[in-house]
Amino acid sequence: MRKQKGWVMLAVALAVLTAAPAAGQDVTICDVQEYDAMGFSPLLGEIVTVRGVVTVEPGVFQPLMTSFFIEWGDCGVNVFHFDPDIVAVAVGDTIDVTGEVEEYQSAGGLTTEILLSSPSSWSMVGEGDGEFEPTYISLKRLGAERNEGRLCRTIGVVREKNLPYDIYIHQPWSGADIQVYGANSEIDLNVYDIGDTIDVTGNIMQYDREAPFFDGYELSPRYQSDMKMAIVPPGWPPDPEFWPNAALRIPTQVFRPHGNEVIPIAYLASERSAVTMKIYDLQGRVVRTLTEDEYTGYSTIPEFLKEDFFVDGTNGWDGRDDLRRLAPAGAYVCRLEVEDGNGQVSVSTAPIVVGVKLTR
Numbered sequence: 001m002r003k004q005k006g007w008v009m010l011a012v013a014l015a016v017l018t019a020a021p022a023a024g025q026d027v028t029i030c031d032v033q034e035y036d037a038m039g040f041s042p043l044l045g046e047i048v049t050v051r052g053v054v055t056v057e058p059g060v061f062q063p064l065m066t067s068f069f070i071e072w073g074d075c076g077v078n079v080f081h082f083d084p085d086i087v088a089v090a091v092g093d094t095i096d097v098t099g100e101v102e103e104y105q106s107a108g109g110l111t112t113e114i115l116l117s118s119p120s121s122w123s124m125v126g127e128g129d130g131e132f133e134p135t136y137i138s139l140k141r142l143g144a145e146r147n148e149g150r151l152c153r154t155i156g157v158v159r160e161k162n163l164p165y166d167i168y169i170h171q172p173w174s175g176a177d178i179q180v181y182g183a184n185s186e187i188d189l190n191v192y193d194i195g196d197t198i199d200v201t202g203n204i205m206q207y208d209r210e211a212p213f214f215d216g217y218e219l220s221p222r223y224q225s226d227m228k229m230a231i232v233p234p235g236w237p238p239d240p241e242f243w244p245n246a247a248l249r250i251p252t253q254v255f256r257p258h259g260n261e262v263i264p265i266a267y268l269a270s271e272r273s274a275v276t277m278k279i280y281d282l283q284g285r286v287v288r289t290l291t292e293d294e295y296t297g298y299s300t301i302p303e304f305l306k307e308d309f310f311v312d313g314t315n316g317w318d319g320r321d322d323l324r325r326l327a328p329a330g331a332y333v334c335r336l337e338v339e340d341g342n343g344q345v346s347v348s349t350a351p352i353v354v355g356v357k358l359t360r
């Protein structure tokens, strides 16, 4: 009886010993991507096991070694091993990986990674359909530690071109910008010109040389198809001269009002702003108030641009004054005033030329 109990205990001890090397504490990717005051993971140096969905396949960014990205619950992380071709997964596959949490830091860096404990310390949980929907994040909030490792999508205007794989995109009205870095996956960014508004999907990496490490984020597209010209509202991007808030677009041809004809006036304004639009004559007198202190509410533009806080609207002028009399032929000015929630006022103006009805 006593002898049997001894054997059971030995067997239990052996089982624990043989299982130990492969074990990692079960945590989430968000646990790994937490950060301290320096920007380091609180799990730095720990062996962990995490579950994630593949967003960037092995071989895309680093063909000579194994480097890929997985994501779970709005957090992403790099998985790394020095040997190539050890992890056969596709975008959308759900896998478990076990390895040590590191902060990759050579000449710069500080992208959090999980260094696989061995070439086989991963397992397939379920195969996906080859797709992973990136999260749309406004440029204003994109370059942040909490987004590092995630597959993100954003819209920006090309501001600067350096090397063919290195451009900067920005928001002209907020000043927010980020580097788009194509060298990891040999993507040619020369196809875009300064001023182009582009739609970019890519992985957020970090290249920061100075502590604390909350700077130097870059967006790395995986494939050429991750980059395209953006579909944007008319008149986009608004002329920086009129920013941060208001933009106005009116056809330039002479307007000859008669009957119910209306000249269309398109505008952009910040969300949750008060919009006033009036027509003035060249003596500065108000001819017609089209809208006054109208609350813009929320965006009517595509959902993915909503984070950028714009509404577009159309208004129109029928060429009549506030008493509904036809205005005399001549030059007029349409003035758009937008007051945002912080009391900041932006103004945009555009001319309208009213002609007489031509008769034979």
Ligand SMILES: [Ca+2]
Pocket (backbone or CB within 6 Å): 039, 110, 111, 112, 145, 148, 206, 213
């Ligand atoms: Ca980091």
